[in-house]
Amino acid sequence: MALSVLRPRPFRHAQTLGVVLSRRYFSAKLYATADEAIADIPDGATCLFGGFGLCGIPENAIAALRRKGTKDLTCVSNTAGVDDFGLGLLMQTRQIKRMVSSYVGENHLFEKQYFAGELEVEITPQGTLAEKIRAGGAGIPSFFTPTGAGTQMEYGGFPIRVGTDTKPAILAPPREVRMYNGRKHLLEESIRGDFGLVKAWKADELGNLVFHATSNNFNKPLAGAARITIAEVEEIVPAGAIPADQVHVPSIYVQRIFKATFEKRIEKLFINDGHGIKIPGSRTQCIKRERIARRAALEFTDGAYVNLGIGIPTISSNYIPPGVRIILHGENGMLGIGPYPHEDEVDPDLINAGKAAVTELPGASYFDSAESFAMIRGGHMQMTMLGGLQVAANGDLANWQIPGKMMRGMGGAMDLVGCGNRVVITMEHTAKGAHKILPKCTLPLTGEHCVNRIITDMCVFDVEKEGLVLRELAEGVTLEQLRAATGADFQVAGDMEVMRQAPLPPGFTSFADQPTAAL
Numbered sequence: 359m360a361l362s363v364l365r366p367r368p369f370r371h372a373q374t375l376g377v378v379l380s381r382r383y384f385s386a387k388l389y390a391t392a393d394e395a396i397a398d399i400p401d402g403a404t405c406l407f408g409g410f411g412l413c414g415i416p417e418n419a420i421a422a423l424r425r426k427g428t429k430d431l432t433c434v435s436n437t438a439g440v441d442d443f444g445l446g447l448l449m450q451t452r453q454i455k456r457m458v459s460s461y462v463g464e465n466h467l468f469e470k471q472y473f474a475g476e477l478e479v480e481i482t483p484q485g486t487l488a489e490k491i492r493a494g495g496a497g498i499p500s501f502f503t504p505t506g507a508g509t510q511m512e513y514g515g516f517p518i519r520v521g522t523d524t525k526p527a528i529l530a531p532p533r534e535v536r537m538y539n540g541r542k543h544l545l546e547e548s549i550r551g552d553f554g555l556v557k558a559w560k561a562d563e564l565g566n567l568v569f570h571a572t573s574n575n576f577n578k579p580l581a582g583a584a585r586i587t588i589a590e591v592e593e594i595v596p597a598g599a600i601p602a603d604q605v606h607v608p609s610i611y612v613q614r615i616f617k618a619t620f621e622k623r624i625e626k627l628f629i630n631d632g633h634g635i636k637i638p639g640s641r642t643q644c645i646k647r648e649r650i651a652r653r654a655a656l657e658f659t660d661g662a663y664v665n666l667g668i669g670i671p672t673i674s675s676n677y678i679p680p681g682v683r684i685i686l687h688g689e690n691g692m693l694g695i696g697p698y699p700h701e702d703e704v705d706p707d708l709i710n711a712g713k714a715a716v717t718e719l720p721g722a723s724y725f726d727s728a729e730s731f732a733m734i735r736g737g738h739m740q741m742t743m744l745g746g747l748q749v750a751a752n753g754d755l756a757n758w759q760i761p762g763k764m765m766r767g768m769g770g771a772m773d774l775v776g777c778g779n780r781v782v783i784t785m786e787h788t789a790k791g792a793h794k795i796l797p798k799c800t801l802p803l804t805g806e807h808c809v810n811r812i813i814t815d816m817c818v819f820d821v822e823k824e825g826l827v828l829r830e831l832a833e834g835v836t837l838e839q840l841r842a843a844t845g846a847d848f849q850v851a852g853d854m855e856v857m858r859q860a861p862l863p864p865g866f867t868s869f870a871d872q873p874t875a876a877l
Contacts, residue, residue, distance in 0.1 A: 432455060459487070484727070484773060488728040694718055754807065761801075829851050
């Protein structure tokens, strides 16, 4: 008797089965409104929020939580928006009990409530925060990282909650320390949430997600770190409409989807009008900052992968010398950052780490925040350039808080200076006459023994084993003036020269040649 052969059904039957299954899952996952999707989030829940600044934030879910009045929330988010948008809306109504963030930024309400003892804050380095979320979603309870070694992250003592008598009511505990390859590493516990609120560009009926440009950021890693992930999207398409190899978040991580409209507010917008750049400040400040930026631009080497902090480091990229091309990295998930956009190029989903709209260069790529900091911690950057509040003669850096007065958060700075690459600090030499270059930092450290070079409006210092070495002195500045403005001792290099400047790009006019500052 002949054996029967089990033959596969024609592909059209498999397609039909897929449609039936997708519709069943679609009906279970699809919600009509944000209010329906977040209806069961209770008081006291731990919620993870995607976004970077205002880019890629779940703005509709946040608005729904405000309408619902859910309170005593623990919110895990890289930043907290601004006073009147994003998580700032929940701060207005006192619905947030605790923030777990890396950067306060421009949210003055956040800072005000923290110093008043009304808001608890677990300040966390940005890369560590991204990895804590990613690890939580991967079932890894803890991990060791070099980020924060030698700072308050290691020793503890940061005031999570400030009492009404200005003394801390809750202090962060110290971290367990272990040595790997001769370096200190801190033990960090991963993060899981009750609800994850993400914003995507597109979803299919099963819940597969796709992000646009830099709106990926924290959205992708947190999708897997919550018991229930709620995705608000611009478009929902049938299952199969998104090519399988282009899915950013697989459907297994997403439990609820709703389609919404978005304001997509841009936090910082500088239009490229072809007439040079705009530097904030008085005419004197602009001249100083331009001098620093033009000198800093000479640090760039052709083909280097570079991370630039906000302020003067970012400005320096406008003065890159002819024949030098660098690949700019943004902590928010981008390689190949281009110039500020022309008016018709503005895209709210395309920003740099300073939360300003930018463009992309040919060969650019996008990725999530956890991947971004893997590039940093893994030592793949050739150079990091940051601003500073204080730098010590031994290379210690402080640039993230002034206790009791200013708490901006460290953002990605602790990760960037702790990865072992070359670190260049750009800053004005003094602050209202006070020394910023000191024998020892008096402010909480961002990193210890991490700075290689300091570029100010007065000079260029290298940090050597024996201390500070003066390499360049700005035109018109005497050694006596420099010593008076510097709080630490320094040696003068035998080949010291006049401080160099990158040439002005075509169409640019130096602020020193302008009667008034461009604001």
